[in-house]
Amino acid sequence: MNTLALTRKWRAQTFDGILGQEHITRTLQRQIKAGRVGHAYLFSGVRGTGKTSTARILARAINCVGNTADPPCNQCEVCRTMAAGASLDLIEIDAASNRGIDEIRELRERVGFMPQQGRYRVYVIDEVHMLTNEAFNALLKTLEEPPAHVIFVLCTTEAHRLPDTILSRCQRFEFRRAAQHVVAQKLRYICDQEGLHVSDEALAYLARRGAGSFRDAESLLDQVAAYGAGDVSLELAQSVLGAVPYQLVLGVSRALTIGDVAGGLRAVAEAFDSGADARQLLGSIIEQLRALLLMRVGTSDEGLLVSQEEALELRSLIAIPAFSLRRLVQGIRLFSEASEALRTAARPEIPLELALVEAIAIDGGELAPGSPAPSAGVAPSSTSVHSETPTPQPAAVEPTSAQAAGTGQPDARPVAEREREAAEEQLDVPESSSRNAAALDHESGTAPSEQAPRTAAAKRTLSLDVVQGNWSRVVARMRAQNPQLQAVLRSVYPTGVTGDLVTLACESAFHRDRLSDDRRREQVEQVLSDVLGTGCRVQCVVDRDARARQQGSEGGGGKGLFAESDAQEAQRQQLLNHPAVRDLTERGGRVRRVELDADQDS
Amino acid sequence: MWQIIGHEWAVELLRRSLVNGRSAQALLFAGPDGVGKTRLAWALAAALNCDANDPPCGRCRACGLVARRQHPDVLLVEPDGARLKIDQVRELQHTLSLSPVMGRQRVAILSQFESATREAANALLKTLEEPPPHATLVLTASDAELLLPTIVSRCRVMALRPVPVDTIAEALRTQKGVAAEQAQMLARLAGGRPGWALRVLEDDGLLAARGADLDLLEELVQAGRWERLDAAERLAKRDDLVDLLALWQVWWRDVQLAALGCRDLIVNLDRADAVTRAAGHLSAAEAARAVRGLARVRARLLRNVNARLALEAMLLQWQRAH
Numbered sequence: 072m073n074t075l076a077l078t079r080k081w082r083a084q085t086f087d088g089i090l091g092q093e094h095i096t097r098t099l100q101r102q103i104k105a106g107r108v109g110h111a112y113l114f115s116g117v118r119g120t121g122k123t124s125t126a127r128i129l130a131r132a133i134n135c136v137g138n139t140a141d142p143p144c145n146q147c148e149v150c151r152t153m154a155a156g157a158s159l160d161l162i163e164i165d166a167a168s169n170r171g172i173d174e175i176r177e178l179r180e181r182v183g184f185m186p187q188q189g190r191y192r193v194y195v196i197d198e199v200h201m202l203t204n205e206a207f208n209a210l211l212k213t214l215e216e217p218p219a220h221v222i223f224v225l226c227t228t229e230a231h232r233l234p235d236t237i238l239s240r241c242q243r244f245e246f247r248r249a250a251q252h253v254v255a256q257k258l259r260y261i262c263d264q265e266g267l268h269v270s271d272e273a274l275a276y277l278a279r280r281g282a283g284s285f286r287d288a289e290s291l292l293d294q295v296a297a298y299g300a301g302d303v304s305l306e307l308a309q310s311v312l313g314a315v316p317y318q319l320v321l322g323v324s325r326a327l328t329i330g331d332v333a334g335g336l337r338a339v340a341e342a343f344d345s346g347a348d349a350r351q352l353l354g355s356i357i358e359q360l361r362a363l364l365l366m367r368v369g370t371s372d373e374g375l376l377v378s379q380e381e382a383l384e385l386r387s388l389i390a391i392p393a394f395s396l397r398r399l400v401q402g403i404r405l406f407s408e409a410s411e412a413l414r415t416a417a418r419p420e421i422p423l424e425l426a427l428v429e430a431i432a433i434d435g436g437e438l439a440p441g442s443p444a445p446s447a448g449v450a451p452s453s454t455s456v457h458s459e460t461p462t463p464q465p466a467a468v469e470p471t472s473a474q475a476a477g478t479g480q481p482d483a484r485p486v487a488e489r490e491r492e493a494a495e496e497q498l499d500v501p502e503s504s505s506r507n508a509a510a511l512d513h514e515s516g517t518a519p520s521e522q523a524p525r526t527a528a529a530k531r532t533l534s535l536d537v538v539q540g541n542w543s544r545v546v547a548r549m550r551a552q553n554p555q556l557q558a559v560l561r562s563v564y565p566t567g568v569t570g571d572l573v574t575l576a577c578e579s580a581f582h583r584d585r586l587s588d589d590r591r592r593e594q595v596e597q598v599l600s601d602v603l604g605t606g607c608r609v610q611c612v613v614d615r616d617a618r619a620r621q622q623g624s625e626g627g628g629g630k631g632l633f634a635e636s637d638a639q640e641a642q643r644q645q646l647l648n649h650p651a652v653r654d655l656t657e658r659g660g661r662v663r664r665v666e667l668d669a670d671q672d673s
Numbered sequence: 674m675w676q677i678i679g680h681e682w683a684v685e686l687l688r689r690s691l692v693n694g695r696s697a698q699a700l701l702f703a704g705p706d707g708v709g710k711t712r713l714a715w716a717l718a719a720a721l722n723c724d725a726n727d728p729p730c731g732r733c734r735a736c737g738l739v740a741r742r743q744h745p746d747v748l749l750v751e752p753d754g755a756r757l758k759i760d761q762v763r764e765l766q767h768t769l770s771l772s773p774v775m776g777r778q779r780v781a782i783l784s785q786f787e788s789a790t791r792e793a794a795n796a797l798l799k800t801l802e803e804p805p806p807h808a809t810l811v812l813t814a815s816d817a818e819l820l821l822p823t824i825v826s827r828c829r830v831m832a833l834r835p836v837p838v839d840t841i842a843e844a845l846r847t848q849k850g851v852a853a854e855q856a857q858m859l860a861r862l863a864g865g866r867p868g869w870a871l872r873v874l875e876d877d878g879l880l881a882a883r884g885a886d887l888d889l890l891e892e893l894v895q896a897g898r899w900e901r902l903d904a905a906e907r908l909a910k911r912d913d914l915v916d917l918l919a920l921w922q923v924w925w926r927d928v929q930l931a932a933l934g935c936r937d938l939i940v941n942l943d944r945a946d947a948v949t950r951a952a953g954h955l956s957a958a959e960a961a962r963a964v965r966g967l968a969r970v971r972a973r974l975l976r977n978v979n980a981r982l983a984l985e986a987m988l989l990q991w992q993r994a995h
Contacts, residue, residue: 074694074695074696076697076698076699076829079802079803118822118823118826119826165796165798165799167792167795167796167797167798167799168759168762168763168766168796168799168800170792170796197798197799198795198798198799200795201792201795201796228822228823284826286826286827287826290826290827290828290829290830293695293697293829294686294697294829296693296695297686297689297690297693297695297696297697297829298686298689298690298693299689299690299692299693299695311686313682313832313834332933332934332957333933333934333935336930336933336935336938337935337938340938343834343835344837346682346834346837347834348832348834349834350816350817350818350832351832410818412968413816413818414815414816414818414819414972415968415971415972415975416922416968417864417918417919417920417922417923417926417967417971418835418864418865418922418923418926418940419705419835421922421923421926421964421968422968424926424929424930425961425964425965428929428933428957428961429961432957432958432961
């Protein structure tokens, strides 16, 4: 009574059937014609794009004895036994279940046997990323120089997990996500073969949900087909797959962009009451907000995945005077983050409500109960929209790094190069503010015990991003003073500033101990003070990934570390000044460590 | 006779796919704890082995065996300890390769699959994609996003949504004979999870415990630092801490909504007074911060942080309402 899943039933059987991967299939076909088949291939790429299918087709093609210019013929005996899974010349190994060295040893012993029917024995090792290290190593020699009649095809979705020694021994082919219309084309083919009546819009919708994976889209088609209604329209497909109607989403988008908190909360509740799935609702909200953004900044409607009625509604929303681009951008960001929070939320509506409330609060300050946020009604449309345009928007649309803009350099160059140049530049703070810093510091520097009251003033002058921005200069200047110490400094990164006390994160306890030695520390303080033009002290802590976080966020653009660590610093200050902590210190406690987790806002 | 509370669309989809002979061999039921995933999986297992015209009939031998969890061809694979391990998957692969003993289909229900180790999940990939002809695999997970995309891609995914309050209330009345008022209240509190309401019916200690936990929360909100630190020490020892924090998160969410003028959306109806009072003292932003804080601590507890420290930090951040 089980029918095969569509995706399995309509697996591609010829190279031409592998859609969207012409760069791979053509190369393979050419190799076969020229008789230059490699002995080890690696097929990597996203799920459901044709890796395993291509491997099987390749195995048939090189063994095919049929009379065709374009093997495999799928007619001859060899092709047929292989397709039936009965051939001894096509060995498919599930590396995820057989991941140990013993299985690979067994494979090695058998590699010597000659093919039974065809010319080659083909070993397809699927999910190869799951092999243990020992198994990989045991495979190396065989993979490099297999007997002439053996061909290996390794398939994986996670090529980054393979050792370099494996990668370098294979011809690597990267399978790409397929374009939406290509996936739709495959779905159309399946529908025709199966006698299913599905509208073009419905197929386009399925293909889009599949996100470039044939299998994902085919699984969805399977589900729609299983419902067994005669003609499948877009609406039916959407309702079978639990999509959220755009009108429900519109309530949320409208409330967000015009700053109506209570209305937004009710819209979320309404969507949930009507049985929307949290993830789909969230996805639809983000998609609609994105469409709003693109329309607002003036892209043409083409390529936006919205129906005409929806586009019309969105246009009239943009025309409302209270519409705020800033809240829109903030909303996109916060709703995108909410997806993560859904995993641990006590109720699925909570992350959505939070995202909505906070996106609106960003603009309006304190929230007034039950009424639109203050700014919404007050600001006239033209100014509210236009004055906001430059700053927040590019950050969301394209990652123009804030740092790159600051130094006037394009961001694409290697970090090392940028660091070197930064080192030769002048201090990246306005002259006056750094003088202020110096002045203030000299005034209050005499009374270090009175730290708490003056931190606010000092923090304004010596801030973390100034220290971080000039860190490479500090490292560079240390070379002249003490090359060994410079080597240590390279694996150290400033992560905090409290008054004139700079916290340096060291990659290991070894580095921290080296730096904490009085003489060396004084040297660092000296150079740091010179560069910054203000006296500072240094403390060292161990924090292995401080720099990684920094570099990660540099690459990501958008939300730079500088902003983040500034916020962290502010929070740190807040914690230190927190009445509870002060309370404890006054009772004779000592603050040994103030800990802040990187995922404060997750 | 699927006997599922809510999820009519899912039942309909499964029923129609059986009728149309397009039953999937790999399914994933996703949804929060107690929403009804495993129940639906058992019902499907019965349907796959029942010979009646509109399976499951609930009367035949196969249905009876499945209902008693004794059917030899239906097996439940649960996490072994905290995780589902690769050896369990290997054993399952072996069992599934054998023909059914008495029924037509071997059905494997892999519950809480998000707890599977990376090795176990990967080991299931090939089986999931090309199962033996007589086998059906049903995975359940609290959220599809917690699984490998390669796993999800091989399954027909059915995301079970929270069940509407009225549906749960009605089921409690008609199936369990609960008085209308109590049914309504339980249904509200269940947060869309019929399983929770049913558990409460079997064990009224749960409801009392919930009341006590909320009492404690309302006390703590008005308490000073020392009481809070004290409480953190006691709470850290509880083994249902994650559930407690979920309960508290919903209470704070209610405060947030009340502060924003949406009293009608409050979940903890029996606590409406305390919630409104707190909303009078605290701003929505403060409540929102508390909601986020609870999510954070919950996430961390799942990663084994020091519970006491995490609780202390969280409790001290709450604004005092008095």
